[in-house]
Amino acid sequence: MENSEQFNNINPLLIINKVVYNDILVELNRVEKMVLISLISHNNWKTGICSPSIKTLQNE
Numbered sequence: 001m002e003n004s005e006q007f008n009n010i011n012p013l014l015i016i017n018k019v020v021y022n023d024i025l026v027e028l029n030r031v032e033k034m035v036l037i038s039l040i041s042h043n044n045w046k047t048g049i050c051s052p053s054i055k056t057l058q059n060e
Contacts, residue, residue, distance in 0.1 A: 012040050034060070 016037050018024050028036065038060045043050040 010045050012043065012045065015040050 019028070019033055019036055019040070035057060038052065038057050039050050042052040042056070
């Protein structure tokens with residue numbers, strides 16, 4: 001399986017929902033959750049690359 005194929009079945013909204021409602025095993029504080037949500041929303045699910053700038057993360 002190619003790397004790009006493994007990301008085709010990922011639903012970013014489902015992941016964000018799991019983060020917001022504490023359905024993930026990692027305990028995160030409010031700021032960490034917001035950074036994670038921002039990273040998820042900026043991820044390219046076809047390539048698996050996520051590269052927002054630090055300024056973008058700060059603004060969000």
